[in-house]
Amino acid sequence: MLESLKRGQPSLLAMGDDSDEAIRSTKRHRQNHAKDIWGNIGALLEGTSVVKLFCRELKPNYSMPWTTKRQQSSTSTAFVLCLQERLLLTNRHCVAHASCIEVRKRGDDQKYEAEVLARATDCDLALLTVREEAFWEGATAQTLCNEVPALFSEVVCVGYPTGGDNLSVTKGVVSRVDYEDNPDPWRNRLVIQIDAAVNPGNSGGPALVAGGSCVGVAYESLKDGSTENIGFIIPVSVVQKFLTAWRRLKSTAPVGSTVSEDVPPVRVTAFGHGRFSAQKLENAGMRRALGLAAGQSGVIVKSVDPTTVNAKVLQKGDVLLSLIGVPIGNDGCVPFVCGSSRHDRVPFPYVAIEKFVGEQLEAEIMRAGSKLSITLQLCPQEPLVSVEKEAPWLLDYCIIGGLVFVVLSQQYLRATFGDKWRKERCNGLSEIMDSREREFPDEQVVVLSYVLAHTVNLGFQDVRNARLKAFVVDGVLVRIRNIAHLSNLVEASKEEFLRFELYGRGAGFLPDIIVLERSAVQACEDEVLRRNKIPAARKISNSS
Structure with missing residues (x-):
């Protein structure tokens, strides 16, 4: 046996040149076969359509809305959507609370500053643009495919996930086409589940099928400790509806208006609600x-x-x-x-x-x-308790005698009670999310978040997360419509005492009524603000 192997060795060596050529031929065949199946993805591999996104974020502090959290940095993915309109597409959550956004093409050592043109919370999409023309030189737009891919269709996710700095490609199949799992069916969106790896940083990148067309935008993965290889992409049909809604808003904008640093991004509502x-x-x-x-x-x-x-x-x-x-x-x-x-x-x-x-x-x-x-x-999606993350009224507040009143939102509940807030009662606040309809078109749920300690509010300093019901005017309980209404009632009050009524929170000594002396409240306002390093006693947006 050993001799036969040795005898065969010369013939193998003699075949070396032919074997190398065979290997090269096989490699060329595979490349051509891949090209036939996936289309000409040279532009993709050169990084002319998919770019890396660098974001500096200043997230707000919802329980102390006059401050922000420490600046953080994150990376994600975007891709060229339209050359004529100079558009990049990514996920809204990739650029939420961004103070600075930069993009970089593959193999380039230069970053270009980008700005947000439009964003939509209801479908987690955002449009960006880059003002520098040098960025668009050699760029190619990604082709979109409106058809929802069939089950078992192969999908390639392209992006810049964590684990490295260069472009990453992962491959899988379409394993499910379904709706999001939300208690309110009107807020559910069509999603495509894939088993290709979707890691942090992949968000905003395109998902491609054979032919090189994009069938969706990667946006999240399910990692709860008991599941594996479950990623989700937003189908192109949702992208197209977002674009149509944005262009409709754009067409109604005043003639000559342009995007600038002083103009906030357009808030797009792509999907409605039956209410x-x-x-x-x-x-x-x-x-x-x-x-x-x-x-x-x-x-x-x-x-x-x-x-x-x-x-x-x-x-x-x-x-x-x-x-x-x-x-x-x-x-x-x-x-x-x-x-x-x-x-x-x-x-x-x-x-x-x-x-x-x-x-x-x-x-x-x-x-x-x-x-x-x-x-x-079909009505706008305006739930009583907002699920928005960047709406201006989320950071409205009013401080009266050290009592800090804010607007209830999902972000406030998460910031106050943690990520598992849905599983807790949250002093009854979380139950309002799905159980109450609006009574007024401009209604907000106003919450006494906490109390800044001072002698004027002695006896009430342990009150936390209590929902405000009414304010007493001339002996009559006036139902609070929103935080602007509360601020106006207090400022207009000429009574000796300011009386606030809270919704009851069960037995015990927790107060349902708070009474403060108006003259003492006015006298201590500057001192309360100075002690707690707060710039102003109230901030009310025009949207309230």
Whole structure:
């Protein structure tokens, strides 16, 4: 055996030149095959469409809104969307609270300053631009594919994740096309789940399919300790709707207006909301009680926002049978068509995915046993407790005798109670997120965050995170509409005492009423601000 191996060795050495050529031929074949499948991705590999994003962030302190947290830095990904309009696309969360944004092309030693043109919280997308023309020299725009890829389709994620400074490419398949898991189905968005690695820094990068077209934007991965290889991308259909909504706003802007450092980015609302809530009708007995015949299906309306036009045609207890001509199942879902597959189901608001705010939705309802046709309107997404991260009113505050009043938001709850705030009662504040409709169009939930200790507020200094109910004017309880309303009432008050009523928080000595002497409050204002290094007693945005 050993001799035979030795005898064979010369022949192998003699074949060395042919073997090298065979290897090179195989390599060329694989490269050509990859090119045939994935299209000409030379521009991608040269970094002329995908860029690295460098961001300096100044995150606000929601419980102390007159300050900011320490500046932090982060990196992520963006790609060239349109050369003519000089547009880059990335995720909104990549540039949230940015004080400085820079981009760098692959292989380039120069960074270029970028600015945000538009952002949308409802789909986590943002548009950037670079003013320096040198950046756009040699750049190529990424081609978009509007079709949702079928299951098992191969996907390549391109970006600049952590672990290195250079361009990274990961490959996987489409494992699911579904809606986000949000308690409010109107706030869910279509997402594509892939098993390609999506790590911090990949956000904002394109996901490509065969042919080199982009089918989505990488934006998050699920890492809860019990799952692996679950990443999500935002499909191009959502990107296109965001762009359409932005261009509509742009077309209504004053002639000659331009983006500058003094003008904030445009807040785009790409998706609307029905401003009503519903529950499933999976119980056959309940369907019969509501007068539904065999074969009929739908959802029952739980509440309707009284401040919207939909409250004029839709009532609590109505059964919503169909929306835009699509029957709604008893599970609250409708069929979802993905390629040739018609087996999946998604929440019923999906049928309005191509509609914009202000447009009409034809619907059929069952009311008191009678079938009716009504017209609903798609409204802006304005929940009572904001889920925004950069809206100006989130940092509004008012300090009265050391009492710090702020606007309740999801960001405030997270900053005060931690990332697991949804699992805690948060003094009853978290329950307002999903359980209350607006009573006034401009309503805000005003919270007594905490008390800056001073003799004027002695006895109330342990009050924390208490919801404000009313302010007493001429002996009458006046319901607080928003933080601007509170500030105006206090400033206009001529009474000897300022009386605040809080929502009750159970038994014990926790106060439901706070009374401060008005003259003492006015006398101590400057001292309270000086002691706590606060620049002003109040900050009220024009949006309140």
